[in-house]
Amino acid sequence: MAEGARRCGVAVSLIALRGLADPALAQLADEVCWSGLARLGGWIRRLKRRGVTRVVLAGYVRKSAMYGRFRLLHHLPDWTSIRLWFFSLRDKRNDTILSRVADEFARHGITMEDCIKYTPEHLAPEGVLTRRAPDAAHLADLRFGWPLAKELGRLDIGQCVAVKETEVIAVEAIEGTDRMIERAGALCPRGGWTLIKTAKPNQDLRFDVPTVGPDTITRLVKHRAAMLAVEAGRTLMIDRAAMIEAADRAGLILIGVGAEGPR
The missing domain is CATH 3.40.140.80 (LpxI C-terminal catalytic domain)
Structure with missing residues (x-):
């Protein structure tokens, strides 16, 4: 996906999830920030500082990680993530969660694009x-x-x-x-x-x-x-x-x- 975006002349600002993303991805991005999983507010602030207006989700998060013991201590979520997970979701199905993530990006002027856009x-x-x-x-x-x-x-x-x-x-x-x-x-x-x-x-x-x-x-x-x-x-x-x-x-x-x- 990063390669496809760069072929289209798009600068790639990568937020990579620590422990999940391949370190080699850093070579395909113009800049990279390593982050924890539940840091949505931090991602948005960083992207806004960089003038980013479009995002694409890529990769896979094992959802069972969200139900482990001591999950709050393990993930150390920021307030935006806590608010979304505990107070904004009608259920915890994938589409519900990710739609709300997209809505949160949109609230800050950042559009989530189709993830196949750069990988046809x-x-x-x-x-x-x-x-x-x-x-x-x-x-x-x-x-x-x-x-x-x-x-x-x-x-x-x-x-x-x-x-x-x-x-x-x-x-x-x-x-x-x-x-x-x-x-x-x-x-x-x-x-x-x-x-x-x-x-x-x-x-x-x-x-x-x-x-x-x-x-x-x-x-x-x-x-x-x-x-x-x-x-x-x-x-x-x-x-x-x-x-x-x-x-x-x-x-x-x-x-x-x-x-x-x-x-």
């Missing part, structure tokens, strides 16, 4: 991407699981379902995709299951856009999945070439499905 080349294409293609059983699982994943997204619970022989093996919730893959592998040790990852029916492209990468492939192979199906045009594929190469090497099927769903 990383969106998943439609069709089978690997040498191995799905058979009738894989397609049956895909047709069965696709509407379930969409409903999970509509409820803002998660983005993924794992399916085997038209049975749901696991669904994603607060633990995130990686841990959900591990759970699916444990529940279906003989393997051959399908992971289906979709965007929400009314996906806000400013945040929480489905994302997969080489690490996703590594975990799927480790836990004996047979296929990964993602929504074409609405899923970010980090290093697509490396993903396809790893999937081909392991015999994993990788497919992009159009927004209308599997045929």
Whole structure:
């Protein structure tokens, strides 16, 4: 995303979350500020001092970190974050939280933009991407699981379902995709299951856009999945070439499905 912004001639002022962001990102930014997770007020003040009027969210925060013991001491939230988390939210679902974050930025004259704006080349294409293609059983699982994943997204619970022989093996919730893959592998040790990852029916492209990468492939192979199906045009594929190469090497099927769903 930073590379895409710079190619468009946009100066990149990066606020990197300590312990979460890759230190190598600093090389892609014109300036970088390392910050804690719950420091929204500090981010806004810094961005305003720099004259920033547009922001883009990138990356992933494991939401379970917000429910650990001594979370206030661990994160040391500023007043803006405390006010938002404890007094401004009707619930703690992802869209609710991130919409309020966007509103807080907007209140200070900073617009949150679509997170795919600078990364269109990383969106998943439609069709089978690997040498191995799905058979009738894989397609049956895909047709069965696709509407379930969409409903999970509509409820803002998660983005993924794992399916085997038209049975749901696991669904994603607060633990995130990686841990959900591990759970699916444990529940279906003989393997051959399908992971289906979709965007929400009314996906806000400013945040929480489905994302997969080489690490996703590594975990799927480790836990004996047979296929990964993602929504074409609405899923970010980090290093697509490396993903396809790893999937081909392991015999994993990788497919992009159009927004209308599997045929």
